[in-house]
Amino acid sequence: MVHINTKLGQIKGFVTDDQLSEYASKVESTFKTIYDKSGAGSDFLGWVTLPSEINDGFIQDIKNQADILREKSEIFVVVGIGGSYLGARAVIEALSHQFAPFISRKGETQVVYAGHNMSEEYMVELLELLDNKDYSMAVISKSGTTTEPAVAFRILKNHIEKKYGKEEAKTRIVAITDKERGALKTLADNEGYKTYVVPDDVGGRYSVLTPVGLLPIAVAGIDIEQLVKGALEVERYCQDNKNADNEVAKYAIARQALYHQGKTNEIMVSYEPRLHYIAEWWKQLYGESEGKDGKGIFPASDTFTTDLHSMGQYIQEGLRNLFETVISVKNPTKEIRIPLADNDLDQLNYIAGRRLSEVNQTAETATILAHVDGGVPNIVLEIPEISATIIGEMIYFFEMACALSGYMLEVNPFDQPGVEAYKKNMFALLGKKGLEDRAAALKERL
Ligand code: PA5
Numbered sequence: 001m002v003h004i005n006t007k008l009g010q011i012k013g014f015v016t017d018d019q020l021s022e023y024a025s026k027v028e029s030t031f032k033t034i035y036d037k038s039g040a041g042s043d044f045l046g047w048v049t050l051p052s053e054i055n056d057g058f059i060q061d062i063k064n065q066a067d068i069l070r071e072k073s074e075i076f077v078v079v080g081i082g083g084s085y086l087g088a089r090a091v092i093e094a095l096s097h098q099f100a101p102f103i104s105r106k107g108e109t110q111v112v113y114a115g116h117n118m119s120e121e122y123m124v125e126l127l128e129l130l131d132n133k134d135y136s137m138a139v140i141s142k143s144g145t146t147t148e149p150a151v152a153f154r155i156l157k158n159h160i161e162k163k164y165g166k167e168e169a170k171t172r173i174v175a176i177t178d179k180e181r182g183a184l185k186t187l188a189d190n191e192g193y194k195t196y197v198v199p200d201d202v203g204g205r206y207s208v209l210t211p212v213g214l215l216p217i218a219v220a221g222i223d224i225e226q227l228v229k230g231a232l233e234v235e236r237y238c239q240d241n242k243n244a245d246n247e248v249a250k251y252a253i254a255r256q257a258l259y260h261q262g263k264t265n266e267i268m269v270s271y272e273p274r275l276h277y278i279a280e281w282w283k284q285l286y287g288e289s290e291g292k293d294g295k296g297i298f299p300a301s302d303t304f305t306t307d308l309h310s311m312g313q314y315i316q317e318g319l320r321n322l323f324e325t326v327i328s329v330k331n332p333t334k335e336i337r338i339p340l341a342d343n344d345l346d347q348l349n350y351i352a353g354r355r356l357s358e359v360n361q362t363a364e365t366a367t368i369l370a371h372v373d374g375g376v377p378n379i380v381l382e383i384p385e386i387s388a389t390i391i392g393e394m395i396y397f398f399e400m401a402c403a404l405s406g407y408m409l410e411v412n413p414f415d416q417p418g419v420e421a422y423k424k425n426m427f428a429l430l431g432k433k434g435l436e437d438r439a440a441a442l443k444e445r446l
Contacts, residue, residue, distance in 0.1 A: 002237045003384050004397050006250040010368055010378040011323070015257040023253040023408060024244035030407045031242035031249075034400075039407050041414030046201030047399055050209045051232035051392075059225055062211060065174065065194065066218035070109045072172065073136040075129065076219045077156060079115035080140035080212070081148045082284055083204025084176075087395070088216035089113060090281035091208065094274050094391050095222050111220045114156060115139070115149030123152065127159055135160070136172035138219075140212050142198040144182020147423065153184075176211050203414050205285045206399055209392075223388045230392025238400050248397050251325075252404035254379050259297050259409075263323040263377060267315070268301040270327040271364050272386060276303055278327070282398055289406050289413035296409065305363050312367075316374040324371060325379045327394075328364060332357040333385055 008020075033039040034048060069076060078085055092111050097103060101110050114126055114137075137160070139153045161169040175188035179197045188195045196211035198204075207213065209231055218224050238248060255266065266286075268279040279301035290296035302311050315322060338359070340352040351359060368378045381397075383390050406413025425442055428435035 002234050002247050002393060002397070003390060004234075004247055004393055005382040006247045006254070007380040007382060008250060008254050010372050010380065011254055011258060013372070014263070014323075014377040015254075015261055019257045019261065020253060023256040024249075026408055027244040027246070027249045027253065027404070028242055030252075030404050031238075033407050034403050035242070040412035044201055044203045044206070044414035045403075046199050047203075047206035047209070048403075049235065050199075050202065051228050051235045051396065054209065054228050059214075059228070062214050062218050062224060066215060069136045069172070069174070069219050070107070070221070072134060073109050073219075074133040075135040076109050076111050076216065077126075077130070077135060077137035078111060078113050078140065078216045079137055079149045079153050079156060080113075081116045081146060082288075083207055084140040084142060084146070084149065084212055085113055085116050086205075086277070086281040086284050087208025087213040090277040091213065091217050091222065091227065091391055091395075092220040093277040094386060095388055096220060096274075098274055108221060109219055111216055115152035118148055118151060123155060127155075130156075130159060130163075136174075138174045138176055138215055139184065139188075140176040141182070141184050142178055142204050142207065142212070144177045144184030144186075147426070150183065174215065176215065205281075205288055206414075208281070208395055226388035227392040227395075230389035230394075231396040232392075233389070234393050234396035234400070238396075248400045249404060251379060251381065251397075252401045252408065255297060255323075255325075255401075255405055256408045258323045258377055262321055264321045265298045265300060265323070267311075267322060267324045268299065268327070269304055269324050270329075271304050271360050272327075272329055272332075273303050273306070274386065275327055276301075278391070278394065279303075285398060285402050286405075288416040288419070289402050290409055290411060292411050292415075292418060295411060297405075304367060305360070308363075308367065315371055315376055320375045323377045323379065324368075325381060326364065326368060328380050328382045329384075329386055330382060331385045332360075333387075 034045065037045050078088055100108070112126065112129070114123070137156060139149060141149050157169070157173070160172060164172065170192055173191070173193045174196065175184055175193045176196045176198060177184040177188065179200070196215065198207055198210055198212055202210055209228060214224050217227065234248065238246065243249065244253060268282050270276070270279060283299040283301055286297065286299040291298070315324070336356050338348065338352050338354055338356060340349060368380070372378055383394070403413050424435070424438065428438040428442060431439070
């Protein structure tokens, strides 16, 4: 059973049934390509069965390690970039109190992030925070060679060793990386850090249900069993429904049909700010998986109604190459009603007594209809509520839909060769040995 309902009523005016059928007819063979491991990048399909392979012992180990780290940490630093941090951040922000850093609850550990940028100002301010707090960290890199987390970790390792001494620092550092390759693996072995392995057959952006995501999520106090349970629901559902009526497949089909009608930009929309990083994770997943060989839907995101006051104009009347995918939450878990005012000076008494969520949901309905009228088709993904199980479902839903979409687009959804281009230039310009010619050629262009 899957609790994500894919509603396609608001794309009807933009794609014909025949156009949808064209992609629907590819679903069964595309599922087959995934399950038979016969497509491009098939060495990276470990995520397909990850939820059902996670056993109680593994979950307990992660939880025990998380408890050890929580016990000694007011702050937990996740050092990683791309798929090595976005999944954890997406889940943690979706399921934590939105003002958590300002509400001091004894025993709770706040998660912060490093190694996802190279800003000196960010790092100095992070160290200012860590000077005054007890902390521990996870350094996460599948390749073990990515520059941003490596640089951040070198600085943080220095800091934590000065603060606690080398021996205690070791108990506060966990490394999550490849089982044998990469500089991080060598460093972790040399230093004797507790280490978790990123499976060979799971790429970074598909790794949220490995220790990469699960350890930080558990440190944040989130129920990882429920998260995995949700993902498992969708794994089983896809196993049993490898057809075009599958809710996951419907999303993939709709995206392809819209893309081939010139709707090349997809905006992931939510009316719940806590889902902001789910959209960031989704953007990486889809951007890196589809954007290659001169093809691919450009993934963007907005949080409404906030961004209706910044991006709303463009969406309503700008270039007509957009479609939106709205994550629609049916049942908010918290309740507040709009109070009645004696004088009604703000003229809002007509909505007094109503829940704020009713106004938010009305804004959602009104916006969908306005954008459709403006030429922007809307896919709606309805979820019952935001909970660990539903977020787990969403993770697997989006991963499987991404693989289906990538194969329908005839690209390899599991590589990211384009990410190397900036790195080569950066290494050359920083003076790395062996790249002198490239550096000279680059400098001539400046
Ligand atoms: O999806 C991917 O593989 C990438 O986006 C990686 O997650 C990202 O580049 C970080 O790589 P690594 O975990 O090797 O440091």
